[in-house]
Amino acid sequence: MPIRPLPREHGDIATSNAALIAGKPRPERLRITEIFHSIQGEADAAGWPTVFVRLTGCPLRCTWCDTAYAFHGGTWWTIDAILADVARHGARHICVTGGEPLAQKRCLMLLTRLCDAGYEVSLETSGAIDVGAVDARVRKVLDLKAPGSGEDARNRWDNLRFLSPSDQVKFVLAGRADYEWARDVVGRHRLGQRCMVLFSPVHGSLDPRDLAEWILADRLPVRFQLQLHKILWGEESGH
Numbered sequence: 001m002p003i004r005p006l007p008r009e010h011g012d013i014a015t016s017n018a019a020l021i022a023g024k025p026r027p028e029r030l031r032i033t034e035i036f037h038s039i040q041g042e043a044d045a046a047g048w049p050t051v052f053v054r055l056t057g058c059p060l061r062c063t064w065c066d067t068a069y070a071f072h073g074g075t076w077w078t079i080d081a082i083l084a085d086v087a088r089h090g091a092r093h094i095c096v097t098g099g100e101p102l103a104q105k106r107c108l109m110l111l112t113r114l115c116d117a118g119y120e121v122s123l124e125t126s127g128a129i130d131v132g133a134v135d136a137r138v139r140k141v142l143d144l145k146a147p148g149s150g151e152d153a154r155n156r157w158d159n160l161r162f163l164s165p166s167d168q169v170k171f172v173l174a175g176r177a178d179y180e181w182a183r184d185v186v187g188r189h190r191l192g193q194r195c196m197v198l199f200s201p202v203h204g205s206l207d208p209r210d211l212a213e214w215i216l217a218d219r220l221p222v223r224f225q226l227q228l229h230k231i232l233w234g235e236e237s238g239h
C-alpha cells in the first residue's frame with residue numbers, strides 16, 4: 001500500500017493536489033453570493049418557506065436587474081458545504097438562483113445533489129444558457145428576456161423544447177411594448193398549452209394594475225405575478 005499524502009486544509013491548492021495524487025476526486029466548488037431562508041416570492045412555488053442559494057456571476061446585464069450585487073465577488077463553497085448550510089434551515093423547498101446559476105457548470109451537479117437529498121428544487125434561470133442537461137426533477141423557471149431588459153438578443157429559443165409541464169416560463173415586463181412582445185411569443189409558441197406562463201411587472205417600472213388589466217382584456221392564459229418578498233419586506237430588505 002503506498003503512503004498517500006493527507007489533504008491539509010479543505011480545498012486549497014495543496015489539498016486539491018493531494019487529493020489528485022491520492023486518486024480522490026477534487027471537491028467541486030461553486031461561487032456563492034448568499035444562502036438565505038425566506039418566503040419564496042416568485043413563480044409557482046410562491047409562498048413556500050424556501051432556502052435560496054444565490055450563485056455569483058451573470059453574463060447578462062438586464063437594465064432593471066434587482067440583483068446586481070451578485071455579478072461579482074462571492075465565496076467558493078464545496079457542494080457538501082452548501083448542502084450542510086441548506087439543511088440547517090429545515091426547509092423542504094430550495095431555489096437555486098443568481099446571478100445566472102447555469103453560468104457555473106457545476107450548478108448541474110449541485111441541482112442533482114439537492115434533488116438526491118429529497119428537496120423540492122427550483123431553478124431561476126435566464127433564457128440565455130442551455131437548460132438541456134438540468135436534472136429532470138428540477139422545476140425550471142425560465143425567464144424569457146423582453147426588449148425592455150436590453151438582453152432579448154440573448155434568448156435561446158431552443159430551450160423551449162426542454163420544458164416539461166412542471167416547468168414555468170416567465171416574462172418580466174417593463175411596459176406596454178414588452179407586454180405585446182410577450183403576448184406574441186406566448187401565442188407563437190403556444191406556451192400556455194405547454195407549461196405555466198408567468199407575467200410579472202418590472203418592479204417600480206410597470207404599474208401592476210395596468211398589467212393585470214391588459215391580461216384580462218386579452219384573455220391571456222398566463223398567471224399574473226408580483227414579487228411577494230418586495231411587498232412583504234420592501235426592495236432593499238435583502239430577502
Ligand SMILES: C[S@@+](CC[C@H](N)C(=O)[O-])C[C@H]1O[C@@H](n2cnc3c(N)ncnc32)[C@H](O)[C@@H]1O
Pocket residue numbers: 058064065066067097098099100101124125126127142143170172200201202203227
Ligand atoms: C435576479 S434573477 C436571477 C436568475 C436569472 N438570472 C434570471 O434572470 O432568471 C431572478 C428573477 O428576478 C427577476 N427580476 C430581476 N429584477 C427584477 C425587477 N426589477 N422586477 C421584477 N423582477 C425582477 C428576474 O427577471 C428573474 O425572474
Ligand SMILES: Nc1nc2[nH]cc(C(=O)O)c2c(=O)[nH]1
Pocket residue numbers: 038039040041042052067095097098124229239
Ligand atoms: N424571497 C425571494 N424570493 C425569490 N424568488 C426568486 C428570487 C430570485 O432572486 O431569484 C427571490 C428572492 O430574491 N427573494
Ligand code: SF4
Pocket residue numbers: 058059060061062065066067068098099100126
Ligand atoms: S439574467 Fe438575471 S441576474 Fe442576470 S442581469 Fe438579468 S435578471 Fe439580473
Ligand SMILES: [Mg+2]
Pocket residue numbers: 066067
Ligand atoms: Mg430576487
